[in-house]
Amino acid sequence: xxxxxxxxxxxxxxxxxxxxxxxxxxxxxxxxxxxxxxxxxxxxxxxxxxxxxxxxxxxxxxxxxxxxxxxxxxxxxxxxxxxxxxxxxxxxxxxxxxxxxxxxxxxxxxxxxxxxxxxxxxxxxxxxxxxxxxxxxxxxxxxxxxxxxxxxxxxxxxxxxxxxxxxxxxxxxxxxxxxxxxxxxxxxxxxxxxxxxxxxxxxxxxxxxxxxxxxxxxxxxxxxxxxxxxxxxxxxxxxxxxxxxxxxxxxxxxxxxxxxxxxxxxxxxxxxxxxxxxxxxxxxxx
Numbered sequence: 001x002x003x004x005x006x007x008x009x010x011x012x013x014x015x016x017x018x019x020x021x022x023x024x025x026x027x028x029x030x031x032x033x034x035x036x037x038x039x040x041x042x043x044x045x046x047x048x049x050x051x052x053x054x055x056x057x058x059x060x061x062x063x064x065x066x067x068x069x070x071x072x073x074x075x076x077x078x079x080x081x082x083x084x085x086x087x088x089x090x091x092x093x094x095x096x097x098x099x100x101x102x103x104x105x106x107x108x109x110x111x112x113x114x115x116x117x118x119x120x121x122x123x124x125x126x127x128x129x130x131x132x133x134x135x136x137x138x139x140x141x142x143x144x145x146x147x148x149x150x151x152x153x154x155x156x157x158x159x160x161x162x163x164x165x166x167x168x169x170x171x172x173x174x175x176x177x178x179x180x181x182x183x184x185x186x187x188x189x190x191x192x193x194x195x196x197x198x199x200x201x202x203x204x205x206x207x208x209x210x211x212x213x214x215x216x217x218x219x220x221x222x223x224x225x226x227x228x229x230x231x232x233x234x235x236x237x238x239x240x241x242x243x244x245x246x247x248x249x250x251x252x253x254x255x256x257x258x259x260x261x262x263x264x265x266x267x268x269x270x271x272x273x274x275x276x277x278x279x280x281x282x283x284x285x286x
Contacts, residue, residue, distance in 0.1 A: 015061070015064050015065060015066050015171065016065050016066070017065075017066045017067075017068070017167065018065065018066070018067050018068070019067075019068050019070065020067055020068065020069040020070065020074060020076070021069075021070040021073040021074050022073070022074060023074070025074075026069075026074055026076060026079055029060070029067055029069070029076075029079065030079045030082075032062055032063060032065060032067070033060075033062055033079070033082075033083045033089075035063060036062040036063050036083075036089060037088065037089055037090065038062075038089065038090045038091075038092065038174060038177075039060055039061065039062040039083065039089060039090075039091055039092070039174075040060065040061040040062075040091075040092040040093075040170045040173030040174050040177075041058065041059065041060055041061075041084075041091055041092070041093055041099060041170065041173075042058075042059045042093070042094070042099060042166070042169040042170045042173075043055060043056075043057065043058050043059070043098075043099045043102045043103065044056045044057040044059070044153045044162075044166055045057075045102050045106070045153060046152070046153055046154050048241075049240070049241065050239050050240065050241070051208070051235045051236050051238070051239045051240055051241060051242070052105050052106070052208075052236075052239060053101070053102045053105060053106060054106075054154060055071045055102055055103075055106040055107070056070075056071060056072060056153035056154055057069060057070060057071060057153065057166055058071060058076060058080070058103075059166050059167060059169060059170045060170065061170045061171065061173060061174060066167050066170065066171065068163070068166060068167065071106075072154070072156065075107075076107070077107040077108065077109060080103075080107065080109055081107070081108075081109050084103065084109050084110075084111050084112070085109060085110055085111070085112050086112070086113065087112055087113045088113075089113065090113055090114070090115060091111060091112075091113060091114045091115070092114075092115050092117065092173045092174055092176075092177045093111075093114055093115070093116050093117070093173075093197075094116065094117050094118050094132040094135070094169075094173065095116065095118045095132075095200075096111065096114050096116040096118075096119075096197060096200045096201050096204060097200040097201070097203050097204040098204065099111070099204065100114075100200070100201045100203075100204025100205050101204040101205075101208070101211065103204075104204065104205045105208065110205040111201050111204070111205065112198075112201070113198075114197050114198060114200075114201045115177055115193070115194060115197050116193075116196070116197040116200055116201075117132075117135060117173065117176050117177060117180060118130065118132070118135070119193055119196045119197050119200060120177075120180040120184060120193040120197075121135050121180070123184070123189060123192060123193055123196070124180065124183055124184065131146075132144070132169060133146055135176060136172050136176070139172070139175075139176055139179060140172065142172075144168050145161075145164075145165065145168075146165070147161065147165075148161050148162050148165035149165075151165075180193070208232070208236070209229055209232035209233070209236070212228075212232065212242070213225060213228055213229065213232075216228070216248070220251065221255065223255045223285075224251050224252060224255045226285070227251050227254055227255055227285065228251055230281075230284065230285075231245050231246065231251075234277065245272070245277070246271050246272055250271045253267075253271065254268065254271060254281070254285075257286070258286070259286040264282070264286060265278065265282065268281055268282065
């Protein structure tokens with residue numbers, strides 16, 4: 001069954017579904033977004049073998065309509081940049097840092113004026129971070145199937161299960177925001193949720209090396225941090241995951257190796273596994 005026939009057979013009662021994979025559909029999306037003051041977003045991507053993520057889909061809910069943008073077939077950056085970077089349109093996410101990271105690195109779009117339902121949920125429930133599926137279940141009693149989370153989003157055609165999964169991930173965003181906003185406003189902490197959401201977006205919009213260092217900064221010495229950032233530079237140049245250069249556990253080992261160690265080169269080569277990279281490391285850090 002084709003994607004278009006799937007759409008025709010699976011239209012939701014109150015939310016028509018649209019696929020955006022050509023310039024005409026992108027223009028239609030542009031027109032729809034120009035009329036919206038609040039939209040919900042999610043992304044699907046692959047990030048297993050590269051330094052930068054590979055964007056597959058962007059899902060948007062706006063004006064009670066669901067849109068699926070196939071980023072392997074159309075570049076939506078020019079259209080989306082107007083709205084995602086606008087302070088006049090509120091963007092609803094679940095875990096905005098992740099999506100902001102993908103959007104900024106793949107499309108050079110820096111998300112502004114955001115609300116993160118995961119952040120709001122944590123504030124309201126005073127509990128640990130909850131998945132989108134658990135938040136949806138708590139509000140609507142609906143059990144979302146998450147079997148496609150780790151599926152191959154770069155393969156085409158997309159399966160029916162992938163399409164359903166992608167739309168489920170945005171279908172409830174604005175409704176949940178509405179409920180959360182009422183609760184947050186009632187107890188006077190809406191600004192706190194908005195501020196925390198913006199902080200998460202800022203982290204996602206920052207460089208990958210800064211974002212990754214922030215997660216481990218407190219456990220690393222100044223030399224550790226320099227080695228960490230050097231690894232990021234090498235990984236970025238080669239467009240591979242940093243762990244492909246060397247794993248985190250080796251940072252402190254490399255940091256402790258000194259020029260006075262007669263086996264320094266041998267130890268470094270054993271960790272890095274490449275003579276040229278080893279020579280570069282020695283010149284830079286020993």
